[in-house]
Amino acid sequence: MTKFLFYMFMMQMACEVTPSVLDPLFQYIDGNQDKYVQRLKKWVAIESESSNSQSWKEVEKMLNVTAGQIRDLGGSVELASVGSQEMPSGESIPLPPVILAEFKKDPTKPTLCVYGHVDVQPAKKEDGWVTDPYNLTEVNGNLYGRGATDNKGPVLAWLHAVETYQALKQEIPVNIKFIIEGMEEVGSDGLETLIRQRNESFFSDVDYIVISDNVWVSRKPALTYGTRGNCYFCVEVEGPKLDLHSGVFGGSVHEPMTDLIALLGSLIEPSGRILIPGINEAVASLTEEEKKLYKGIEFDLEEQKKDMGIPRFLHDSKEEILMSRWRYPSLSIHGIEGDFSDPGLKTVIPRKVIGKFSIRQVPNMDPPVVERQVKEYLQGIFDKHKSPNKLKITMIVGARPWVADLMDPQYVAGRRAIKTVFRVDPDMIREGSTIPIAQTFQEVTGKSVMMLPIGGNDDAEHSQNEKISRFVF
Amino acid sequence: MTKFLFYMFMMQMACEVTPSVLDPLFQYIDGNQDKYVQRLKKWVAIESESSNSQSWKEVEKMLNVTAGQIRDLGGSVELASVGSQEMPSGESIPLPPVILAEFKKDPTKPTLCVYGHVDVQPAKKEDGWVTDPYNLTEVNGNLYGRGATDNKGPVLAWLHAVETYQALKQEIPVNIKFIIEGMEEVGSDGLETLIRQRNESFFSDVDYIVISDNVWVSRKPALTYGTRGNCYFCVEVEGPKLDLHSGVFGGSVHEPMTDLIALLGSLIEPSGRILIPGINEAVASLTEEEKKLYKGIEFDLEEQKKDMGIPRFLHDSKEEILMSRWRYPSLSIHGIEGDFSDPGLKTVIPRKVIGKFSIRQVPNMDPPVVERQVKEYLQGIFDKHKSPNKLKITMIVGARPWVADLMDPQYVAGRRAIKTVFRVDPDMIREGSTIPIAQTFQEVTGKSVMMLPIGGNDDAEHSQNEKISRFVF
Numbered sequence: 001m002t003k004f005l006f007y008m009f010m011m012q013m014a015c016e017v018t019p020s021v022l023d024p025l026f027q028y029i030d031g032n033q034d035k036y037v038q039r040l041k042k043w044v045a046i047e048s049e050s051s052n053s054q055s056w057k058e059v060e061k062m063l064n065v066t067a068g069q070i071r072d073l074g075g076s077v078e079l080a081s082v083g084s085q086e087m088p089s090g091e092s093i094p095l096p097p098v099i100l101a102e103f104k105k106d107p108t109k110p111t112l113c114v115y116g117h118v119d120v121q122p123a124k125k126e127d128g129w130v131t132d133p134y135n136l137t138e139v140n141g142n143l144y145g146r147g148a149t150d151n152k153g154p155v156l157a158w159l160h161a162v163e164t165y166q167a168l169k170q171e172i173p174v175n176i177k178f179i180i181e182g183m184e185e186v187g188s189d190g191l192e193t194l195i196r197q198r199n200e201s202f203f204s205d206v207d208y209i210v211i212s213d214n215v216w217v218s219r220k221p222a223l224t225y226g227t228r229g230n231c232y233f234c235v236e237v238e239g240p241k242l243d244l245h246s247g248v249f250g251g252s253v254h255e256p257m258t259d260l261i262a263l264l265g266s267l268i269e270p271s272g273r274i275l276i277p278g279i280n281e282a283v284a285s286l287t288e289e290e291k292k293l294y295k296g297i298e299f300d301l302e303e304q305k306k307d308m309g310i311p312r313f314l315h316d317s318k319e320e321i322l323m324s325r326w327r328y329p330s331l332s333i334h335g336i337e338g339d340f341s342d343p344g345l346k347t348v349i350p351r352k353v354i355g356k357f358s359i360r361q362v363p364n365m366d367p368p369v370v371e372r373q374v375k376e377y378l379q380g381i382f383d384k385h386k387s388p389n390k391l392k393i394t395m396i397v398g399a400r401p402w403v404a405d406l407m408d409p410q411y412v413a414g415r416r417a418i419k420t421v422f423r424v425d426p427d428m429i430r431e432g433s434t435i436p437i438a439q440t441f442q443e444v445t446g447k448s449v450m451m452l453p454i455g456g457n458d459d460a461e462h463s464q465n466e467k468i469s470r471f472v473f
Numbered sequence: 474m475t476k477f478l479f480y481m482f483m484m485q486m487a488c489e490v491t492p493s494v495l496d497p498l499f500q501y502i503d504g505n506q507d508k509y510v511q512r513l514k515k516w517v518a519i520e521s522e523s524s525n526s527q528s529w530k531e532v533e534k535m536l537n538v539t540a541g542q543i544r545d546l547g548g549s550v551e552l553a554s555v556g557s558q559e560m561p562s563g564e565s566i567p568l569p570p571v572i573l574a575e576f577k578k579d580p581t582k583p584t585l586c587v588y589g590h591v592d593v594q595p596a597k598k599e600d601g602w603v604t605d606p607y608n609l610t611e612v613n614g615n616l617y618g619r620g621a622t623d624n625k626g627p628v629l630a631w632l633h634a635v636e637t638y639q640a641l642k643q644e645i646p647v648n649i650k651f652i653i654e655g656m657e658e659v660g661s662d663g664l665e666t667l668i669r670q671r672n673e674s675f676f677s678d679v680d681y682i683v684i685s686d687n688v689w690v691s692r693k694p695a696l697t698y699g700t701r702g703n704c705y706f707c708v709e710v711e712g713p714k715l716d717l718h719s720g721v722f723g724g725s726v727h728e729p730m731t732d733l734i735a736l737l738g739s740l741i742e743p744s745g746r747i748l749i750p751g752i753n754e755a756v757a758s759l760t761e762e763e764k765k766l767y768k769g770i771e772f773d774l775e776e777q778k779k780d781m782g783i784p785r786f787l788h789d790s791k792e793e794i795l796m797s798r799w800r801y802p803s804l805s806i807h808g809i810e811g812d813f814s815d816p817g818l819k820t821v822i823p824r825k826v827i828g829k830f831s832i833r834q835v836p837n838m839d840p841p842v843v844e845r846q847v848k849e850y851l852q853g854i855f856d857k858h859k860s861p862n863k864l865k866i867t868m869i870v871g872a873r874p875w876v877a878d879l880m881d882p883q884y885v886a887g888r889r890a891i892k893t894v895f896r897v898d899p900d901m902i903r904e905g906s907t908i909p910i911a912q913t914f915q916e917v918t919g920k921s922v923m924m925l926p927i928g929g930n931d932d933a934e935h936s937q938n939e940k941i942s943r944f945v946f
Contacts, residue, residue, distance in 0.1 A: 246805035253787060258806060334820065
């Protein structure tokens with residue numbers, strides 16, 4: 001169906017579509033789905049985790065496979081270098097390249113550039129996956145595997161839409177370009193620079209940029225007009241030069257874990273209230289018009305709670321909950337590196353611990369300002385504790401939020417495509433998570449940017465048992 | 474030298490020793506040290522980590538090797554079963570057995586029972602070991618390897634002391650027994666029950682129990698007359714049934730990490746003050762006599778700070794620092810299981826996290842009372858937060874503190890042995906860490922218990938680059 005959606009979307013951008021032309025398309029797509037699923041299985045099998053530089057070889061392998069697929073469809077591909085990353089060790093490692101691809105161009109048609117990524121979040125069977133995360137497995141029409149929905153499935157679906165046009169010997173109604181990266185899950189390192197470098201070349205003839213890298217908020221189709229940004233912080237507290245035995249030394253030394261827990265505990269209340277001065281004050285006020293958008297959105301609180309296994313949310317109403325995810329900042333503490341995190345017990349005073357937390361950004365927050373607010377606040381608290389340990393606060397990601405204009409022609413085409421394919425008006429939604437590239441595309445190129453998600457809210461992106469359903473793929 | 478110390482100690486327990494008999498002993502011990510070091514190398518190579526049940530096979534292998542060594546010396550060995558442990562999965566796994574060994578008995582001599590353990594703390598090269606932790610490596614007269622000082626080296630040294638007597642065809646002046654376990658590092662599961670069961674049999678003819686499982690407080694020899702106990706807690710906060718993406722859901726759910734950090738942050742101040750009501754109040758008051766013991770102890774603050782790489786301790790004076798380690802409770806937060814603890818970044822809301830901390834026990838604290846105090850306190854704080862997440866607090870170790878009578882004949886013999894071998898009066902010290910078995914031996918058997926440590930405070934037990942020096946081994 002998604003190939004069909006993309007197909008319709010491209011058609012709608014160029015001209016109106018009459019229902020009579022649709023039947024052969026339906027048939028072709030249905031008849032070839034197994035082939036498409038097998039291709040996704042091969043993609044999922046490549047463990048392209050970008051969070052650890054040791055698996056960047058797999059990310060590069062995945063990018064090469066993607067490039068090969070585009071070339072098979074007659075596209076021309078450049079694997080653009082985006083520089084290197086300095087490791088904590090001081091070593092410098094080349095970043096995975098970025099795919100810039102295009103197909104034969106007709107200057108009378110509008111040009112659509114599709115963005116996607118083929119790196120994935122880490123996944124381990126023992127984290128609670130029912131199936132092997134890197135072996136795409138079908139259960140009841142759902143295709144389970146890391147990257148199935150985020151974002152290998154959608155990237156492939158776009159390629160399959162192109163393949164469908166070619167198989168039916170139909171002319172593609174728009175010129176099409178692809179930009180596919182392998183570092184999205186860790187902040188798209190180097191991509192912004194590349195877009196700036198190619199703004200006057202690759203992007204100069206692009207009219208519309210479309211991103212299919214998120215999901216609906218329910219099982220009702222939706223279009224996404226905003227994303228939250230993200231500021232990701234590492235708070236390192238370093239003490240003794242060796243781990244110490246807590247029995248031998250406990251009570252006599254300033255323990256880095258005690259210092260760190262006090263710092264992390266000062267960030268947010270269990271009620272969800274962020275305690276860093278300036279964060280809540282910066283948030284854009286809610287307009288009446290914006291408020292109305294939330295009213296009609298399909299969002300079943302009870303079903304969500306059941307799916308997530310929680311008895312209640314932090315807020316009571318649908319509107320409050322959606323706003324807390326989309327248009328207000330949030331702060332999550334992800335974990336601590338360097339502490340004792342294995343099963344079992346160990347009586348250790350860890351010598352150096354690194355707390356990791358992130359703050360989702362919304363208009364009108366600004367990452368450099370947030371960075372200063374966080375650093376000043378935590379340093380002030382640390383100073384009060386008079387600890388001789390060393391504190392180092394680093395913002396390793398600083399991604400801005402993004403909001404689009406709903407009246408843009410691309411959104412009009414998207415709405416009509418969804419209505420044609422799914423026979424329903426899409427919910428106009430925002431995304432709580434960060435696809436920093438949306439904001440970057442809009443800011444750098446000045447082109448129209450739209451997010452066209454596929455897949456329901458139960459696709460478990462970034463979680464155990466991630467999947468895409470056969471129905472949308 | 475340690476074989477010699479043990480030799481002297483056994484002699485002193487039975488009779489006075491004249492200096493003239495010492496020379497051949499010195500010579501024999503010096504001449505055989507390389508053989509002893511090679512034996513230790515074989516023991517260290519066995520990765521007998523008890524903290525993870527998956528390596529209990531290695532613990533059992535280590536116990537079998539130890540048993541073989543004792544049999545080679547003519548001892549009789551029983552590998553006593555101590556039941557099984559229920560895993561979190563519900564599965565029940567047999568615990569590693571305990572060695573009960575004895576040598577031919579002379580009813581006219583006193584009987585000494587030596588306790589030791591052959592399991593070790595976890596160790597990984599990447600944690601900061603300069604050498605492979607499981608390949609004993611000599612650098613400048615120091616033997617580096619996990620278990621070198623804690624406790625494989627000392628166990629072997631006792632066996633070598635027996636071997637020395639046999640090699641020189643001297644009669645051992647005391648009857649000797651061994652009790653060697655493989656679960657010390659995780660709380661000596663099953664051992665207390667075994668001691669109770671064998672109190673009327675194996676222990677009935679024992680006069681003295683000696684433990685060599687700690688180190689001096691400096692590089693000056695010492696005898697240890699007390700240990701802190703330990704209550705080890707797991708605080709589990711469980712929320713959604715899946716890990717969640719912090720972008721998608723952040724701001725709308727009660728995050729288990731936020732709840733847990735608030736709980737851990739309420740336990741202790743960065744100043745070292747424990748905040749759980751009742752803990753500090755239970756501590757036995759300091760007597761003038763006890764205070765005097767601390768005056769003469771050799772403890773170089775400046776050297777310690779340099780060795781540990783810290784600019785200052787929590788307290789200023791030698792006496793305060795030693796007391797904070799030995800006779801006052803301490804609380805250390807060891808880590809969190811289930812969070813994101815790898816290098817790199819991950820934008821996850823972990824579904825279930827388990828905080829681990831421990832409180833060192835001193836007279837007159839009582840683990841069941843401490844368990845109740847901790848549970849009530851944390852539950853009270855959690856209730857105030859009105860979180861729908863599930864809280865489970867478990868005390869997985871509850872070991873009592875121990876203090877001995879310094880006037881006991883065993884301590885007199887120990888002091889004289891140290892004076893003879895090292896030509897110095899030992900410091901009378903306590904141990905901040907927990908050897909729960911000392912307290913158990915004293916309570917169950919009613920026998921005299923002494924701790925006779927070998928090795929300086931720079932042996933890095935429980936830490937990276939653990940070692941024993943050739944001089945003491």
